[in-house]
Amino acid sequence: xxxxxxxxxxxxxPGLLPKDPIRKARxxxxxxMVNSGMQPLQNLKVLQRIxxxxxxxxxxxxxxxxxxxxxxxxxxxxxxxxxYTFGDQVTLADVFLIPQALSAQARFGIDLNxxxxxxxxxxxxxxxxxxxxxxxQNQPDFEA
Amino acid sequence: FFFLMIRRPPRxxxxxxxxASDVYKRQNMQSSEFVLYSSFRSSASWxxxxxxxxxxxxxxxxxxxxxxxxxxxxxxxxxxxxxxxxVVGDQVLVESxxxxxxxxxxxxxPALLPKDPIRKARxxxxxxIINSGMQPLQNGKVITRIxxxxxxxxxxxxxxxxxxxxxxxxxxxxxxxxxYSFGDEVTLADVFLLPQASAxxxRFGIDINxxxxxxxxxxxxxx
Numbered sequence: 001x002x003x004x005x006x007x008x009x010x011x012x013x014p015g016l017l018p019k020d021p022i023r024k025a026r027x028x029x030x031x032x033m034v035n036s037g038m039q040p041l042q043n044l045k046v047l048q049r050i051x052x053x054x055x056x057x058x059x060x061x062x063x064x065x066x067x068x069x070x071x072x073x074x075x076x077x078x079x080x081x082x083x084y085t086f087g088d089q090v091t092l093a094d095v096f097l098i099p100q101a102l103s104a105q106a107r108f109g110i111d112l113n114x115x116x117x118x119x120x121x122x123x124x125x126x127x128x129x130x131x132x133x134x135x136x137q138n139q140p141d142f143e144a
Numbered sequence: 145f146f147f148l149m150i151r152r153p154p155r156x157x158x159x160x161x162x163x164a165s166d167v168y169k170r171q172n173m174q175s176s177e178f179v180l181y182s183s184f185r186s187s188a189s190w191x192x193x194x195x196x197x198x199x200x201x202x203x204x205x206x207x208x209x210x211x212x213x214x215x216x217x218x219x220x221x222x223x224x225x226x227x228x229x230x231v232v233g234d235q236v237l238v239e240s241x242x243x244x245x246x247x248x249x250x251x252x253x254p255a256l257l258p259k260d261p262i263r264k265a266r267x268x269x270x271x272x273i274i275n276s277g278m279q280p281l282q283n284g285k286v287i288t289r290i291x292x293x294x295x296x297x298x299x300x301x302x303x304x305x306x307x308x309x310x311x312x313x314x315x316x317x318x319x320x321x322x323x324y325s326f327g328d329e330v331t332l333a334d335v336f337l338l339p340q341a342s343a344x345x346x347r348f349g350i351d352i353n354x355x356x357x358x359x360x361x362x363x364x365x366x367x
Contacts, residue, residue, distance in 0.1 A: 001241070001276075002268035009261050021249050022235050028242035033224050036239075036276035041286065054294040075223035 004092055016092045027086055030093040034100045038069035059108055066104050074115040083124045098125050178203035179231035187339035188240040189228040194335045195244045199251040241275055244332050256332045267326055270333040274340045278309035299348055306344050314355040323364045338365050
């Protein structure tokens, strides 16, 4: 989050946060739902401990947290319109949504179509070259 | 906007601590339209309370008892079912970091973030180590699942995460000087640190003195 905020402050175009403080807070809150509400519960060090120390299965542990979070995200943007999370311009909310949504599908077998607006936004974001270039399979260290 | 006030028989006769009221009297607080949904034991709510106090903003305390956040009326306010939520006029803000950033933008004094972008990013990072790196692993709903589904003990589960995080925080500010996390002025780093350090001690039996700079900063903030 601070990295993204720094980039936004230092390179203001294109703007990734609304100017209105309340709307900006709303976009940031969406990011934090992902950043602190969902991802920390599915990351590798947590899954490793669940599996080794608590003899659990990573997916069983993580899936309810992710489903809860996606439900919350879907509700949070249910009144929004436009191609992306908060309208027709990409914001930090989209930056945070894509990695979370794609890992939910790929790693935890979640069906995004259970969350219709999220699914539609993800489909639109996947058409953007900036998002395509950042995908894991396009990175130099990618391993299948 | 549907404004929820949850009524229950009071658990104690005191409706607000006199310490908080003293702060307001001493600091000549501005009145505002703020209502904070908070639980006394929630460290995220605690951050919002500190930030509001630092900005000298009065707020109404909307008490959330354990379980209230799971009810449909509150889910309409915050679909994440977390506290805090801050009502600002007819809008609701959620998530402690955006709430603090909003307050800092609308009420710039005293400034809770450095102006220099790199330094600001550093303070924010300290906050996020706590906000996303530590607290989510120790919060109520996670502990409930560890205990009920995995027959774990909450201290055994949480303590290593917190110790790891405190080690990281200590290292992160090891070259800093001054009374507080990032110098002699309070920043959001301190707003996030105090509740986390307190929970580490009271709920998880961690000795803060294992982290000397953190311990010194906490001592200063407690004043």
